[in-house]
Amino acid sequence: MGYTHGNCKEDHHREKTPPPPPLRPLSKSAKLLTLPTILTIGRVSAIPILVSTFYVDSWWGPNATTGIFIAAAITDWLDGYLARKMNLGTAFGAFLDPVADKLMVAATLILLCTRPLAASVFGQLPWLLTVPSIAIIGREITMSAVREWAASQGGKLSEAVAVNNLGKWKTATQMTALTILLLTRDSSLSGSGTFVSSGVILLYVSAWLAVWSLVVYMRKISKVLLM
Structure with a gap:
C-alpha cells in the first residue's frame, strides 16, 4: 500500500509539472550559410579561376577573366541587397564579404602589374x-587593421570607421577601372588605346579616393581619441 501511495504521489507531481516550452525555429539570420553568404563564398572560390584565365593566351582568356570579374562585382552588390531586403545577414557573412572584395581586387591589381597591357604608354x-x-x-590592409582595432574598442571609435560615401565612390571607380583594364587585354577590341587611357585615369582616381578616405577616417579617429 505504501509503495502504491508513493507512486500516486509521483504521478501527481508529474501531472503538476508544466510541459517544456516548444523549441523556436531557427531564424534565417542565425544560419551560417544563407544565400548572400553563399554568393560571397562563390566570389572567393572564383579567384583561382580568375588567375588561371588571366594567363590563357587564347582569344577567350581575356573575355573569361573580364566576365568573372564583372560577375564578382555584381554578386558583391547582390549579396548585400539580399541580406538587407530579406533579412539574411549573418555575422559570418558580414566578416567574409569585405575579405572577398579585397582579395578579388588585390588579385586583379597584382595580375595587371605582372603582365602590363600592350600599349605604347606602358612601354614608356x-x-x-x-x-x-x-x-x-x-589602404585596404591599413583600414582592415584599423577597423579591427576600432571594433575591439567599441563605442564612438566603431562609428568613426563606418563606411561613408567617399568609400563607396572609391569602390565604384575602382571596379569600373579594373573592368576596363581587363577588357582591353583583348587585342581584337577596336579603340583599345582610348579605353586603356580611361581605365588608367580611373584607377588613379580610385587610388586618390582610397588614400583620401583613409585620411578622413584617421581624422575622425583622432577626434574621438582627443575628446
Missing part, C-alpha cells in the same frame, strides 16, 4: 599601374 612608363596598385592595396 612600366610603373604606371604599380603606383596606384600599391596605394589601393596598402
Whole structure:
C-alpha cells in the first residue's frame, strides 16, 4: 500500500509539472550559410579561376577573366541587397564579404602589374599601374587593421570607421577601372588605346579616393581619441 501511495504521489507531481516550452525555429539570420553568404563564398572560390584565365593566351582568356570579374562585382552588390531586403545577414557573412572584395581586387591589381597591357604608354612608363596598385592595396590592409582595432574598442571609435560615401565612390571607380583594364587585354577590341587611357585615369582616381578616405577616417579617429 505504501509503495502504491508513493507512486500516486509521483504521478501527481508529474501531472503538476508544466510541459517544456516548444523549441523556436531557427531564424534565417542565425544560419551560417544563407544565400548572400553563399554568393560571397562563390566570389572567393572564383579567384583561382580568375588567375588561371588571366594567363590563357587564347582569344577567350581575356573575355573569361573580364566576365568573372564583372560577375564578382555584381554578386558583391547582390549579396548585400539580399541580406538587407530579406533579412539574411549573418555575422559570418558580414566578416567574409569585405575579405572577398579585397582579395578579388588585390588579385586583379597584382595580375595587371605582372603582365602590363600592350600599349605604347606602358612601354614608356612600366610603373604606371604599380603606383596606384600599391596605394589601393596598402589602404585596404591599413583600414582592415584599423577597423579591427576600432571594433575591439567599441563605442564612438566603431562609428568613426563606418563606411561613408567617399568609400563607396572609391569602390565604384575602382571596379569600373579594373573592368576596363581587363577588357582591353583583348587585342581584337577596336579603340583599345582610348579605353586603356580611361581605365588608367580611373584607377588613379580610385587610388586618390582610397588614400583620401583613409585620411578622413584617421581624422575622425583622432577626434574621438582627443575628446
